[in-house]
Each structure stands twice: as structure tokens, then as C-alpha cells.
Amino acid sequence: MTSPPDQGCPALDTSGLSLHAQASQLRSSGPAVRVTLPGGVIAWAVTRHEVIKRLAADARISRDPVRHWPGRLDVPDGWPLAAVTFQQNFFNAYGSEHRTLRGRVAPSFSPRRVAAMRPLIRRTAEQLARRLAASRPGTVVDLRGAFALPLTMTVICDLFGVPDAQRQSLGTAIDGAANTSLGPEESRAVQADIAARLDELVAYKRAHPGPDLTSDLLMPAEGEQVLTEETLKGTLFLMIGAGFETTVHLITSAVHAVLSEPAHLSELRSGKVGWPDIVEETLRHEGPIMYLPLRYAVADVDLGEGVVVRQGEPVLFGFAAAGRDPQRHPEEADRFDPLRADKGHLAFGFGPHFCLGAHLARTEAETALEVLFSHLPRLSLADPDAVPERLPTFILNGLGRLPVVPLPAAGAAGGAPT
Template identity: 60%
Template structure:
């Protein structure tokens, strides 16, 4: 999209959620009512079409006239500022930003490792990690507080993905903190640039470490595929793929676990129904994915031709598109019955939280497994778990990309004599 000549005046600014002010996935619902696509201004003064309606997202994510390849298909790329806060996602050099045959080839290298039959045997290891983390929560003194995000959801998902990719202990914390930082859409550009640079240096260290110490892990597999007759992965693509996999592998599932725990703790009647067997953890997980999709907006896709969406909206060739996957679950056109209400017993929990079409999430079976193990272990072992500040909604993450609470403060065991 070049300047304002080919576009209509910007009608909305896509606000970066701020602590205490973010609206989570709810904001997209308003946009869905405004038309099939709404022209917005992203951080960095980049204009893009935001799509949040379930049916339009399905149509555009399967439309061959829409690409994720920024190199080949974004004529406006020259206008992007250095250190653009959304660049960490929009410019990942990996399967996510490939189109057509290149995408199929890149996906084929990694996706088989995450098929349900490969994920199922991971359960005992995920369970062992959940057991350890929940036991630590249970060992707190009565009345003591803890944050479920940092004490359970984050270490669980980080451990699982780092074990899979053979990330050595000395790199784990640094990688996790840098990934959190590059997904913070409120960072000033120099800080975002510094974080992106440092993250890629650390990922380069990971690749070097695995070359020197190969093991039974997916990073080693990616390195070995360099030598097995397939098109070799260039270093920048290897590092880009590691970023995609580690970031997508933990930032998203953390939010699924944190949001589901928060919803259950704020809806004790649903917890009672679960304990009575009227609903199960799958219902809770799917309803959380519908209501609080962990991936809010994915930047960017590009129109290869003019695309007429009806209702007077035409996306012009080369225009960027940002897809609001989380909002689709609250689209009143799809869920006319109480779209903003948490009800795991509802019959239709349809959502697009894992995307749609050729880029559909590779890690969906793993994320569902992690969430089920984490939540069932937590609520079974700590039956008296409660929110530390009932009635107060926690702040949202300051990100356009990921959606979830910054913290879920709980009291794992009631103070003796009060509970």
C-alpha cells in the first residue's frame, strides 16, 4: 500500500492493548460489525485491512490471491521503519511467511513431528512437568499467593518446547524473555530493534550449540535435513524457523492455559459442572479458544490481485491484511447466542483460534494436550484453589499478536481456619 493515494482514509487505529485498558478479543467484535474488512493503522503507521468476521477470515485464508510472502508480494515494504514492532512476526524467515509451493515444502520439514500420533506419546513427559510445578504450588504456605502464568503455564509450555528442540538450560530463560519482549507491541522502535537483534543472536547460539552437540531433538533434525539431499536451509531460515517454533510453541499455549484457568476460577458454577461430569476439559479448552483466542492478530498477508469483499469493500492488489483470528470466535454472525459469555456447555464452540487453510496451526494437538494436562492436574490436586483478588480482571498483555492475562494471581491453599 503506497501512501494514501490508493487507499481510502484510515477509519480506525488498531489499539495496542495497555495494562488495565485492553479489551482482549472483544475489540474485534466491534470491527466485525463495521464491514467485511476495516482499514486500520498499525504501529509504525502501517495501514492494513483488519478482518475479524469468521466467514471472511475463512475466505481470505484459503484464497490463492492472498499471500504471506512479504519479499515477493508486499510492494509497500520499503515504508516499514527499522525495528518495526510487528516485524518480529511479519518478517519471520520461516514457513509462516511462505506462499504456495515454497510454503508446502517448508511446512513438510516440520509438521510431521507434530502430528497427533507423534504428540500422544509426549503425554507422560508433559504430565511429569505439570506434576512438579503443581506440587510446588501445593507446597506454598496456606494463604500464600502465586501467579499461575509464571508458576505453571509458562514453565510447562517452555519446558515442553525447549525439550523438543534440545534447547540447553543456559539459553532457556534468555530466549523466553526475549520472545516475550519482541511480542510486546508497545515497545519503542529502538528497543524493539535491540530485542529482535539479541533474539536472533541467541537463536544463532542455539544453532551453533546443536551443530557442536547434536542430539535426539528437532533442532538437530533441522540441521540434519541440510545434509540429506533436501534443499539446504540457509542459516537465516534455520534461525527463523527456530524462532517460529519456539515462540509459537510456548507464547500461545501459555495464554490458553492462563485464560482457561482464569475463566474457571471466575465461574465456580462451571467448575462445579466439570466436577459433576456435566462438561469435561475438552469443553473448557474449546470454549476458551473460542472466547479468548490466544492469537489475536497475525500480521501480515498481501493481496495478489484486487479482491472484492462485497458491502463496498475492495482490497487493492498489494494491500496488507491483518487477520484477527481471536475475534472470529465472538463473531455474532457465527455465535448469535451470547458470544461474549463463557459457557463450556454450549453446543457450538466453533472458532478459528488455530487459524484456517494452508497455514493452520502445526502445534494444535500439542497445545490441546498441554492445556488438558495442566488444567486437570491443577484443579484436581488443588481443590481449594481460588483467585487472590476475586472480581478484579487482570491486565492484558500489551500485544497485538498474543492475547491473554499478564498474570493470574491465586491462593493455592486457603489460610488455615478461613477455608
């Protein structure tokens, strides 16, 4: 149970069922609108493309709760947003502290390093697609659980050297951190589970260092500072969580969009659109992150239209809402259209916290889709009329399951569906 919404401040949709509809209302109500978060916390929701972009690059807006959010002390015990908001890592840091810590891992996600990961991504996607193709004809399979999740989990866990035996439990614990509908008791259990899983991982990597990014964080190079235990674990939570929780939705939502409209498959076959178009349009139309808690005003910020965010007040950006802003996309912003020339979005954020994994996410999604549809050109939705199950969260914007029927075609090959 959470506190009832503050009078006049709508509760942000914790169920994930009406995220876009609510964002549309908030967008038309002002440049920022006060909303009630779980636990009765009041924050400003920003859903307009131009305002998010402006504020994301504004030094008067911080991501550091310790320095810039006095209200953190009033947050109730068992707050479901605590894991994301209070973990010590560069995501929840500001200024030079953010830059130093980010600089430590950034080189591992450069376009060159990501290009080198391509063969592993392809190999993993092919194994999973072959397994799907081997299912009994007519079998209904959950594409998220059988393809998108194991692919994205394998890629990020291989990078961070997470042993096979710990992957599933770590993934489940991190999933819990994004569930905004949990009550205090469940949230406390999730937070304890995350702490235990991260302790387990760090202990394992101390005993078994290897050529992976966790071992790099444990053994700083010359001139690099030794991370505190809390920052080390917080950074692993950030990197591993950001690595799979988001890309899994990009792939699943893209498959859903392609299979929902036969014209898209024809456009792909004829070469009118390519997989990068599908990926970019999915990022615009169904950005995998909706509101990622939390930011704080370092000083008063006047947004116009009578809205002033006061120093110390929390702010949330609606990254997925920006892609559907009719001011930014006057032509049918709510329609998935991979042919549109301008697919501008803020799905990866903007400014100093711009997503570190954007190259990796795009590479994974493009490879996954190409491999999936070349192995399964007759892939179809199990029930085209069904509304797919959504995850109970306003942090992520994604499907809980995507039931499909994976029918292979003998001799099918190539990037576009045949």
C-alpha cells in the first residue's frame, strides 16, 4: 500500500497500463506538472520533448539526492523507488563526481568496443533463434522470456563476468527494483535481495577475477581511485540493470510492432525500411524507459507558463513521452511508422547522463531482429487481437510477455524476412 495521492497532484500510473495516456494529459497541462509518487512523495513530471532536452543539459538540475534533495530524509521505509534513487553510482551523482566515475567505464562502451562485441551478440541470438525454430509446430512461446531476455542478459553478464549460476537470481532481484507497484514489505524484501545478490557477485569476482568489467572495477588501474564497497555494488547494479532491463523491451516492443502490422514486414522485404529504421521508430514510439527517478533542482528554475520548480524539489523526465510529443512530431506522433523521415526521440536521454549503452543497445536490437526474422520468417503473434501484458512500473515501458508462434521456413536466410 502507498499513501493516497496528494490533493490536486495525480498519482503517477504505477501499473504501467496507461503510461502514454497519462503522459499525454500531463504534457498538455504544462511544462512540468506535480504528480504523486509511491509513498506520497511529490515530484514534477516533465513530458515535453523540448523541456526535457533543455533541463537534461541544465546544471541547475542534479541527480544527486544526498547533496540536492532534503526531502530524501522524509521518504518512508520500504519506498519502492529507493533502490534506483539511492544506490551509490555515477547515475546518482552530479558534476565532477559524475564525470570521474562515468569516465571509468565509458571507454568499454565506445563504438569500437561495441563493434567487437557483435560476433558474440550474433552467436547468442542465433542459438536462441535456432532453439525457437526447433519448437513443435504451433507451440506458443513467450518471445520476451525465450529470446529477448536471455540475449540481453547473456551480453551484459558476459561483459561483467557474472557466473552462470548467479544470472537468474541477479536478474530477478533487479527486476524487483523497477516494480513501482510494490508495498513497503515487498520493497524491503527486494532491496535485501539486491544487496545479497550484489554481495554474492562481488565475493565471487574477488575470488575469481577474470577479463571482465567487474574485475576491472575491483582492480583500479594506476591513478584510479579504489571504489568504496557501496559505490562498487551501486555501479554493478546500474550497469547490469541498465544493460538488460531496457534493451529487452526495445527488442520485444519492436517485434510486437512489426508483427502487428503486415505492411511493416512487406516494407522490410522490399528494402523500403531496414532494421535500424524499426529500432529507431521503436525507440521513438515505445521508448523502453518512461520515468527514471529522480532529479532535484539545485536552484529555482522558471519554466514559464507560471511554473517554477523550487530548489530542492524532485523532478522526473518522461523519456518515452518525449517521442510522442505532438509539438516535436506533428504528424501522428502516436502511430508506429518506420517510414517517417524524422524519428527524433530522447529514449537514451540527453546531456551529461546520456545513455552510456546506446551503441550497445542499438547493436543488440538490430542484430537480434535481423537474426530472429531470418531464422523465423513466418513468426506471428499468438493472438493478434490480444493486448499484451504490461509490466507494473512507470520506470520501464514494456511488455511482461509476448506470446508468439515461431514457424520456421526451410532454407530461409538473409537479413530481411523472406
